Amino acid sequence: MQTAEDAYSAAALDHLTRPRNPGTLAEPSGTGADANPSCGDRTTITLRVDGGRIAEMRFRTFGCTAAIAAASVLTELAGGLPVDEAAQLEPADILNALGGLPPRKEPCALMAIGALRAALIDARVRAST
């Protein structure tokens, strides 16, 4: 029988059932969002920068298993990183951390990265003004 376990990696399913860092920060250094207009999924990331590093990060995702897992794992990958390193993260890093996503779900990793990059740009703009 084809079950969720066959379609998604154990890591992705773990992020679905135990999302890491869900929510929004009250006073973020930056906020970024990205959406997939074709399916209506969207992710919002808020983060707090301290000493050039991402000190805290939260995600909100309205979407499928892959969209939730991608944003959730990204908070683990990017949390604590220097901002310039976080800005270099790519969808492939999310796919590696999750042990892959079904091919047609790979755009969900791009959406999470898009939200992170938007939040980092927002933090940089806000810091410079």
Added chain:
Amino acid sequence: MRRVYLDHAATTPVDPEVAELMAQVLREVPGNPSSIYAEGRRARALVDRARGEVAGAIGADPAEIVFTSGGTEADNLALRGVLKAREGEADGIVTTAIEHHAVLDTAHDLEAHGQARVTVLLVDRTGRVSPDAVRAALDDRTAIVSVMHGNNEIGTLQPIGLIGAICRERGIAFHSDAVQTVGALDIDVRALPVDLLSVNAHKFYGPKGVGALYVRRGTRIATVQTGGGQEKGRRTGTENVAGIAGLGAAMRIAATKRVAESARQARLRDALIAGIRRTIPDATLTGHPSDRLPNNASFCFSGTQGEALVVSLDLEGFSASSGSACTSGDTEPSHVLLALGLERELAQGSLRLTVGRDTTDADVEALVAALARIVARLRAASGTPVPA
């Protein structure tokens, strides 16, 4: 992990008696029903018996039953066959926005090839089509009206008796896709003014890949595939003997269980609806509040996406489905959910639960508890405020 299967609208497990009969037929009846010698006659007898069983269950004459490969072929045969028989005289198809793709896509395919004019009627927020709207859509060149009996996604039942009566007054063929209701509801074509009715074995504990089209005597219908002339030329091709025998047996068994079992399933359905409304007070019931399939409880949950609901339930051992599949690229809430006028984002959080013969009270309780946890978790992730 014990699985709780709550997707009986998708398919049902084959009844053990049906499976045993089919295995026996495959092992012991090698003949072609068209052969006149003993092996052929034995196969023919099985097909004839099944034809009698299917006919008997819906009040039809055996000669009015045409075996097909399933519901989709039955729908295709009804629409294409009637349009072909009326070529040059009538080309109008009147149908509804919540039909199965087997009807809607067939109608649109005929239209795209200049073989039909298609009128698609809207439905109200409960998914009901108005008989008056059907009446208003008919004209002198309407060849066929096709309105499903029970909707596979939202469970809404259509007033096909009233609609059929309107068609009969005008001498227009009336087809109903009854794939979800045959075996579950009382259908008697002697009382119901329907000319064509689609039947699908695997929706009532028969095998996949076999179904039937009821064709009322006198209905003008042409064959759409050509070949050896089986089924009185209406559906040519060597009969699927084991499948047809299975269909007949499944129909006979369903008829004996129907009254008690549909009442039991309706009680489980109502327990599901009540339990979900208690634990998730802002859940949106989709479909008609009372006039719905006895086994269908379908909802939308704001702040969730159907795929995540289905995957989360699967992880906890429940099989259910959503009318809003996400394939990242071409996702749309189903045409049925959108036809109800639901807001697109709400329609994305759809979940269909359909109980069956093996569903118990304990299954319903377990589902309600698991679903409440899952919806709360997905809403926490999406940041959806939950109304008090």
